[in-house]
Amino acid sequence: MMDMAKCVSLINMKGGVGKSTLAVNLAWQFTGLKKWNKRVLVIDLDPQFNASQYLIGVQKYQQILSNQIPTVWDVFEQMTRTPSKTSKQLNPKSVLYNVVSFPDGSRIDLIPSRLELAYSLRNPSQKEGLLAQLVSKIEDDYDLILLDCAPTESVLTTAAYLTSNFILVPVKPEYLSTIGLPLLVRSIDEFKAAPYGNNNLQLAGIVFNHASNYSPEEKISKTEVRRMAAKNKWYVFKSEVSYSRSYPKGAREGEPIFRTSYARWKQAFRFAAFADEFAGRIGL
Numbered sequence: 001m002m003d004m005a006k007c008v009s010l011i012n013m014k015g016g017v018g019k020s021t022l023a024v025n026l027a028w029q030f031t032g033l034k035k036w037n038k039r040v041l042v043i044d045l046d047p048q049f050n051a052s053q054y055l056i057g058v059q060k061y062q063q064i065l066s067n068q069i070p071t072v073w074d075v076f077e078q079m080t081r082t083p084s085k086t087s088k089q090l091n092p093k094s095v096l097y098n099v100v101s102f103p104d105g106s107r108i109d110l111i112p113s114r115l116e117l118a119y120s121l122r123n124p125s126q127k128e129g130l131l132a133q134l135v136s137k138i139e140d141d142y143d144l145i146l147l148d149c150a151p152t153e154s155v156l157t158t159a160a161y162l163t164s165n166f167i168l169v170p171v172k173p174e175y176l177s178t179i180g181l182p183l184l185v186r187s188i189d190e191f192k193a194a195p196y197g198n199n200n201l202q203l204a205g206i207v208f209n210h211a212s213n214y215s216p217e218e219k220i221s222k223t224e225v226r227r228m229a230a231k232n233k234w235y236v237f238k239s240e241v242s243y244s245r246s247y248p249k250g251a252r253e254g255e256p257i258f259r260t261s262y263a264r265w266k267q268a269f270r271f272a273a274f275a276d277e278f279a280g281r282i283g284l
């Protein structure tokens, strides 16, 4: 029997902590390398479409918009848009955009996002289950599904929770990034307890991103997070993702950390160590 896809949401209500950066680099890490060769799907659940642009670059992303290629917006609006089409069910395969395929069968697919997804939030009723429904039809084609979430709680967060087995929480080790952590974990717990909840949802762990081991502030924040984590039995990844200018540069170039034009092998190596630990945590 084939293993089921591991479905992981990258969530933190705090913005700019590295959710999109980690989602995209993890996708690259597990494909095209002899060691892993996984089939990965990235679902961009942020109306700001950072992960989409990061994965395929600005030009190709523009083509998605101008050619009306289906996006995650179509998933959430499949019941509401263009009345003439409501009788026709959305074909799950039509929202899958192939980013890269390797001869060994590993690949990255993307369900892109677009700004209009923000409209879906205005009328969120009955939409939270649509993504899980769609994913259940395609998950056999993947080993790993990564959901890049927006920094605010909405129907999209609920949809992500309903679709996922695991939550990965990137944390920037500075004061303002750590105070929201208990709130986030409470929101996950409340969700699990809710009647429509998903009891299989587990916290894969908290990973420090932007780590430099340089400032005292960073040290204090990490200590605080570790203390909270120990008290609540949250896992904190031993590997950290270091601060590196290669990440924003990669975002601009549409390249993963290990292929940016000046990525230092040390940074790439560190990220690979985190990917290994992450794979172990979710049983990839």
Ligand SMILES: Nc1ncnc2c1ncn2[C@@H]1O[C@H](COP(=O)(O)OP(=O)(O)OP(=O)(O)O)[C@@H](O)[C@H]1O
Pocket: 014, 015, 016, 017, 018, 019, 020, 021, 022, 046, 050, 149, 150, 151, 209, 210, 211, 241, 242, 243, 244, 245, 246, 247, 248, 249, 251
């Ligand atoms: N390890 C890192 N080193 C240096 N820069 C980083 C690192 N991780 C992320 N960045 C940069 O920090 C910024 C925020 O990262 P990113 O967009 O991944 O965060 P996010 O949590 O997805 O944000 P949002 O909440 O807006 O979705 C980006 O410019 C990104 O390139």
Ligand SMILES: [Mg+2]
Pocket: 019, 020, 021, 046, 050, 051, 148, 149, 150
């Ligand atoms: Mg993001």
